[in-house]
Amino acid sequence: MKRDSLLALLASYEPEPGLEAEMHHDTVDFIKRNPDCFERSLLAGHITASGWVLSPDKDAVLLMHHRKLDRWFQPGGHCDGDPDVKEVAIKEVMEETGITDLQALKEGIFDVDVHLIPARKDVPEHYHYDIRFAFQAAEGQDIVLNNESKDVQWVPVSKVQDYHDSESIMRMVRKTSVL
Template identity: 40%
Template sequence: MTLQKRNYTKNDLLDDMAAVEPFDEKERLDIRATIEFLRRDSNPFDRTNFAGHVTGSGFLLSRDRQSVLLTHHAALDKWLQFGGHADGEADIRSVALRETEEESGRTDIKIFTPGIFDVDVHEIPDNPEKGEPRHLHYDIRYLLLARSMDFKVSHESKALQWVPLRELSAMLAAQSLKRMAIKARQIYEVF
């Protein structure tokens, strides 16, 4: 799915961030930290900015909204949602959609809810092979919906797997993944 291009700016993202309702105290602090970072940093979308940088992620639900497609990230060796670097782009929703399409091999993805779904700030360990020091990712996440269950493993993943939302908490997964599963189930009950 291709989003209609427009001149989306850092100020537009700040407006979208101001509308996010935090789920818990961790997310409240991460929303505040991300807004402060966006306001003070002149280059928040550049992956070579090791003061930190904004990334975009997609939490990809199955068509029946009961499962999420996760990637076993090759570099981090963890089960995660899809996502990646903005590479200078301020339209983080487009970044999340692009990264999800690339990493899942899917092109039949649509945005499930229009606004920001989740915000998480987390540390990325240093990577001497790439010459990257430890830094922060200010990850802005969107809720996406797949139209079929097919997928294709990319070079960035060890594996992909559909995981029922109700079973995600039993996995050795990041707390923010568990939070997104709870949020997704709550939204699904509304729709």
């Protein structure tokens, strides 16, 4: 079954107590109830994947200013039917930032988040069940913008709250200290 590998990955991941643990539980429940959870056509919500990409010296994180949502986020996106969420995260980082040489900083999942996406045109508001992975970029790579972002920058980890101070982002900042 397409969902088994993600369910196994989630079973081996220990979320932070509290909010992340609740979102982890909600994500597992959502996957079990929805065989088409990887499809963006599932209008209630769908699985997404993203990458928390640290600079070679681990002092900065790669953030993009999302064109549609007009906020700073880590790169990521829809699975579009692909159940290999880690590969989806890598592909999204490459497509949205031009950074192609990445090394995993943690085996398995780095973070799990569930967030509401506002309605837009003919797509109703819906949830993204985001599976996040931590990577380190190799030296000497140039950032390349695509049409999904207004900007992409290396942001010092100590300054991320100046760009986006939501609990979702700040939780990843806290976790960065153990990578």
